[in-house]
Amino acid sequence: MADISIKQEHQLPLQQAKDAAQKVADKMASEFEMTTQWDGDVLSFKRSGVAGTLALRDKEAQIDITLDFLFKAFASTLEEKVARNMRKFFAEAA
Known part of the structure; x- marks a missing residue:
């Protein structure tokens, strides 16, 4: 079960949604030193102590993040x- 789960509605065609998701991933990768990889419409990301997915669906993007014990203290941040x-990049892409 994910420690953080966020749904972001959007009105973007799939390619624009993927571009927005990639920007979210790039930002996370630079801030938190994560690696990312696409598998169809699902972007997986991970680093020591943090792993998750950003799944694109029709009119919605959902990010689920699992944190290890040490990172749980920073879950709200x-x-x-x-x-x-998510709000910024999906709104910018519209």
């Missing part, structure tokens, strides 16, 4: 940053 990036 991480959730706030990720939610802000």
